[in-house]
Amino acid sequence: MHHQDTGRAPGRTIFETRGMAVGFGDRPDVLAGVDLRVGAGEFVALLGPSGCGKSTILNTAAGLLRPRRGEVLFDGRPVTGVNTSVGYMTQDDTLLPWRTVAANVALPLRMRRFPKQRIQEEVARYLAFLDLEHAAGLYPAQLSGGMRRRALLARSMIYDPALLLMDEPFAALDAQMRQQLHADLRRAVRSTEQTVLFVTHDLTEAAVLADRVLVIGGGPPGGVVAEFTMPFGAERDPATLPYEDGFAQVQQELQEALTKARVPAAKEEG
Numbered sequence: 001m002h003h004q005d006t007g008r009a010p011g012r013t014i015f016e017t018r019g020m021a022v023g024f025g026d027r028p029d030v031l032a033g034v035d036l037r038v039g040a041g042e043f044v045a046l047l048g049p050s051g052c053g054k055s056t057i058l059n060t061a062a063g064l065l066r067p068r069r070g071e072v073l074f075d076g077r078p079v080t081g082v083n084t085s086v087g088y089m090t091q092d093d094t095l096l097p098w099r100t101v102a103a104n105v106a107l108p109l110r111m112r113r114f115p116k117q118r119i120q121e122e123v124a125r126y127l128a129f130l131d132l133e134h135a136a137g138l139y140p141a142q143l144s145g146g147m148r149r150r151a152l153l154a155r156s157m158i159y160d161p162a163l164l165l166m167d168e169p170f171a172a173l174d175a176q177m178r179q180q181l182h183a184d185l186r187r188a189v190r191s192t193e194q195t196v197l198f199v200t201h202d203l204t205e206a207a208v209l210a211d212r213v214l215v216i217g218g219g220p221p222g223g224v225v226a227e228f229t230m231p232f233g234a235e236r237d238p239a240t241l242p243y244e245d246g247f248a249q250v251q252q253e254l255q256e257a258l259t260k261a262r263v264p265a266a267k268e269e270g
C-alpha cells in the first residue's frame with residue numbers, strides 16, 4: 001500500500017477543536033464550546049438539524065473560517081490559513097465538462113506536479129476503487145448521476161488528503177443510487193485508510209457510514225450534544241446493515257438525540 005509513509009498511526013489526532021466558538025458578522029455565536037476530535041483512519045459523521053452549524057465545522061477544518069474563540073488544530077498545529085491538507089466534497093458537481101473522467105480525476109495530481117507515470121498509476125488505482133475503469137475515457141455529460149459522484153469522490157481522494165471533508169455529498173441522489181454510493185465510499189475509504197468527516201442530516205446515512213456519530217445542535221449557539229460509537233465494525237455492508245440485528249436500536253437512539261438537538265440549549269432546562 002502507499003500509506004506506510006503517511007504516519008497515520010492509530011490514535012493520532014488529525015483534527016481537533018477545543019472550546020471553539022464561531023459566528024458571523026455582529027450576530028451571536030452559531031456554535032460555542034465545541035470540543036471534537038477526529039483520529040487517523042476514523043470515519044466520523046456530524047449529524048444535526050438544518051442550520052445547526054455542521055458545514056461551519058467543516059469550514060473551520062478547511063481553514064475557510066476562523067473561530068471567534070477556542071482552538072482549531074490540524075495534525076497538532078493551529079489552522080491559520082486555507083488548509084491544503086484536506087479534500088472537500090459537497091453536493092456541487094465541479095467536474096470539468098471538457099475533460100474526460102480520467103483527466104478530471106488526475107487534476108489534483110497535475111496541480112501538485114506529480115510525475116506523469118505516477119499520475120497514470122494513481123488514476124488507474126482510484127478508478128478501480130470506484131468501479132470507473134470502463135468510464136475513464138468518457139466525458140461528464142456521458143455519465144449517470146451516480147458515476148459523476150464516484151468520479152468526484154475519486155478526485156477528492158486521489159491526492160491522499162489527511163482528512164476528507166464531505167458535506168451531504170449524496171443528498172441529490174435517489175435512494176437506490178445513494179445506497180450504492182455508501183457501499184462504494186466505505187470500500188474506497190477502507191482501501192486507502194482515508195480519514196473522513198462527513199456531514200449529514202440523515203440519521204440512517206450517518207449510522208451506515210460512520211464509526212462514530214457526533215450529534216450537533218441544541219443552539220444557537222449549538223455544539224456537540226451527543227456522541228455514539230457505531231457497533232457495526234469495519235466489514236459492514238451498508239446495503240444490508242439496516243436489516244441486521246441492532247440497527248433499529250441504534251436508529252432509535254440517534255433519533256432521540258436528534259430530536260433533543262432541535263431544542264435550544266437554554267430552553268431545554270426550563
Ligand SMILES: Nc1ncnc2c1ncn2[C@@H]1O[C@H](COP(=O)(O)OP(=O)(O)OP(=O)(O)O)[C@@H](O)[C@H]1O
Pocket residue numbers: 024030048049050051052053054055056057201
Ligand atoms: N457566511 C455566512 N454568513 C452568515 N451566516 C452564515 C454563514 N455561513 C453560515 N451561516 C449561518 O450559520 C448557521 C449554520 O450554518 P451551516 O451551514 O453551518 O449549517 P448546517 O448545519 O450545515 O445546515 P445545512 O444542513 O442546512 O447546511 C446558519 O444559521 C447559517 O445561516
